[in-house]
Amino acid sequence: MQMRTCVSLWLMLLLAPSLMFLLVSPIADGTDLPPPVAGLSYGFYSTSCPKAESTVKQIMKSFLTPNVSQAAGVIRLFFHDCFVQGCDGSVLINDTQGEQPSIPNQTLRASALAIVEQIKAKLESICPNKVSCADVLALAAREAIRRAKGSHFEIPTGRRDGLNFANSTTVLRNLPAPSFNSSQLLSSFSSKGLNATDLVALSGAHTVGLAHCSSFSNRLRPTVDPRLNTTFAESLIQTCPNSSINVAVNMDIVTPNKFDNKYYSNIVNGEVLFDSDATLLDDNRTQATVKKFAANDHDFHHQFTISFIKMSMIEVLTGNQGNIRKVCAILNSKTTSTATTIDSYVATELDTPSSYATM
Ligand code: HEM
Ligand SMILES: *[C@@H]1O[C@H](CO)[C@@H](O)[C@H](O)[C@H]1NC(C)=O
Ligand SMILES: *[C@@H]1O[C@H](CO)[C@@H](O)[C@H](O)[C@H]1NC(C)=O
Ligand SMILES: *[C@@H]1O[C@H](CO)[C@@H](O)[C@H](O)[C@H]1NC(C)=O
Ligand SMILES: *[C@@H]1O[C@H](CO)[C@@H](O)[C@H](O)[C@H]1NC(C)=O
Ligand SMILES: *[C@@H]1O[C@H](CO)[C@@H](O)[C@H](O)[C@H]1NC(C)=O
Ligand SMILES: *[C@@H]1O[C@H](CO)[C@@H](O)[C@H](O)[C@H]1NC(C)=O
Ligand SMILES: *[C@@H]1O[C@H](CO)[C@@H](O)[C@H](O)[C@H]1NC(C)=O
Ligand SMILES: *[C@@H]1O[C@H](CO)[C@@H](O)[C@H](O)[C@H]1NC(C)=O
Numbered sequence: 001m002q003m004r005t006c007v008s009l010w011l012m013l014l015l016a017p018s019l020m021f022l023l024v025s026p027i028a029d030g031t032d033l034p035p036p037v038a039g040l041s042y043g044f045y046s047t048s049c050p051k052a053e054s055t056v057k058q059i060m061k062s063f064l065t066p067n068v069s070q071a072a073g074v075i076r077l078f079f080h081d082c083f084v085q086g087c088d089g090s091v092l093i094n095d096t097q098g099e100q101p102s103i104p105n106q107t108l109r110a111s112a113l114a115i116v117e118q119i120k121a122k123l124e125s126i127c128p129n130k131v132s133c134a135d136v137l138a139l140a141a142r143e144a145i146r147r148a149k150g151s152h153f154e155i156p157t158g159r160r161d162g163l164n165f166a167n168s169t170t171v172l173r174n175l176p177a178p179s180f181n182s183s184q185l186l187s188s189f190s191s192k193g194l195n196a197t198d199l200v201a202l203s204g205a206h207t208v209g210l211a212h213c214s215s216f217s218n219r220l221r222p223t224v225d226p227r228l229n230t231t232f233a234e235s236l237i238q239t240c241p242n243s244s245i246n247v248a249v250n251m252d253i254v255t256p257n258k259f260d261n262k263y264y265s266n267i268v269n270g271e272v273l274f275d276s277d278a279t280l281l282d283d284n285r286t287q288a289t290v291k292k293f294a295a296n297d298h299d300f301h302h303q304f305t306i307s308f309i310k311m312s313m314i315e316v317l318t319g320n321q322g323n324i325r326k327v328c329a330i331l332n333s334k335t336t337s338t339a340t341t342i343d344s345y346v347a348t349e350l351d352t353p354s355s356y357a358t359m
């Protein structure tokens with residue numbers, strides 16, 4: 001008896017730091033996480049670049065500690081990467097023929113691209129040609145979720161970079177639009193191997209970040225969508241008085257920068273921006289899950305973790321497929337120019353925040 005108390009006390013002491021962590025940050029227990037697909041593994045870089053994950057963590061910390069609002073841009077970038085020709089880092093390529101000029105992508109944040117490029121540049125300096133841009137983005141998105149007080153979890157790595165980008169037609173065909181109804185969303189997600197539960201859980205990312213008037217003005221004019229709370233609709237109409245005004249508004253009006261389950265109570269209250277958000281309550285294939293997450297923050301984080309890992313493995317390139325890009329924005333075949341060009345490219349994208357130096 002005494003022995004057992006002693007052992008449990010000792011165990012408590014040993015576990016205290018991680019228990020404390022459990023209290024502040026929801027963690028999936030790991031028992032029901034999706035297994036990595038062939039070619040990916042947890043800690044893929046543990047021998048080839050042991051500091052890969054800690055470097056991503058430190059740089060994300062340096063960017064997000066002063067202002068966590070940048071987290072949303074990185075999270076969305078990863079969603080767009082995975083839904084268009086798999087999580088292969090191709091969304092990062094800056095090319096006028098590529099994914100970036102397409103319509104959904106016009107609202108991707110340049111600052112998010114720059115953050116990823118900064119991390120990649122650091123990793124190239126400590127272990128050249130080892131860590132793919134696709135993995136940098138996956139790890140950065142994972143950190144962004146954690147920094148915004150979402151769940152904290154391990155993510156499989158080993159993704160390789162795509163040798164080319166998709167054209168804008170392909171981008172449009174693969175990304176769901178904010179005007180989509182539940183059937184369209186379910187079929188879009190199902191084409192990526194994600195089901196109704198994943199759709200509801202992943203849509204919960206709209207608990208952080210911004211949307212522009214152009215993305216939801218169809219619900220204000222010519223008639224106001226009856227699913228909108230009238231007070232909320234009035235304020236949106238004031239913010240977006242006409243089509244020439246395209247300002248950005250918070251997607252979660254309750255806790256705009258916190259990765260929590262408020263998105264789901266907002267759906268129930270008629271206070272979400274897109275058709276694609278509101279529709280999740282209309283359909284009996286998704287409604288119960290919306291209500292469950294609205295009522296239980298832990299259930300949301302737990303399922304989000306699982307669904308996010310599933311999303312992170314969509315059509316990944318592994319092994320000898322693809323390559324490891326030197327600069328995320330430029331295909332290796334086009335980086336034959338001098339190193340100076342690459343350096344200036346990385347440097348001009350974003351000024352180093354003051355805290356970056358302290359990492
Ligand atoms: C279900 C289908 C989805 C649709 C139709 C959709 C559509 C959109 C649209 C239109 C915006 C606003 C763009 C703007 O006006 O600036 C947006 C923002 C955002 N989306 Fe989604 N999205 C979906 C799913 C997802 C998923 C699965 C994730 C990530 C797991 C995600 C993460 C985000 C984030 C974080 C933002 C804020 C970006 C920022 O602040 O820069 N979305 N989404
Ligand atoms: C954080 O950054 C956003 C733009 O990304 C800006 O609108 C906001 O004012 C900033 N907040 C603080 C506290 O600096
Ligand atoms: C992408 O490349 C164009 C020139 O090709 C440049 O003007 C633009 O600033 C680049 N965008 C980013 C985000 O670096
Ligand atoms: C875009 O790419 C798809 C898939 O590779 C291809 O079938 C289509 O012809 C391309 N469209 C244009 C306009 O280049
Ligand atoms: C969803 O939209 C599609 C395409 O516009 C339409 O055919 C379908 O009937 C709609 N489904 C529902 C449930 O509204
Ligand atoms: C969705 O897939 C997960 C496994 O990834 C499964 O546990 C869950 O029951 C599925 N949900 C639906 C609604 O089919
Ligand atoms: C709409 O939102 C306002 C402000 O939050 C609230 O007072 C009102 O009760 C809501 N209306 C409905 C019908 O829920
Ligand atoms: C749009 O609204 C703004 C602000 O109310 C106003 O200054 C502008 O003239 C309007 N533009 C059009 C085309 O109606
Ligand atoms: C969902 O609604 C459809 C159409 O209203 C109905 O046919 C179906 O039986 C319902 N399914 C469930 C599980 O309630």
Ligand SMILES: CC(=O)N[C@H]1CO[C@H](CO)[C@@H](O)[C@@H]1O
Pocket residue numbers: 100101102105106107108109110113
């Ligand atoms: C972030 C980013 O690169 N966005 C690009 C999306 O496409 C438009 C139109 O080509 C570009 O101007 C943006 O730079």
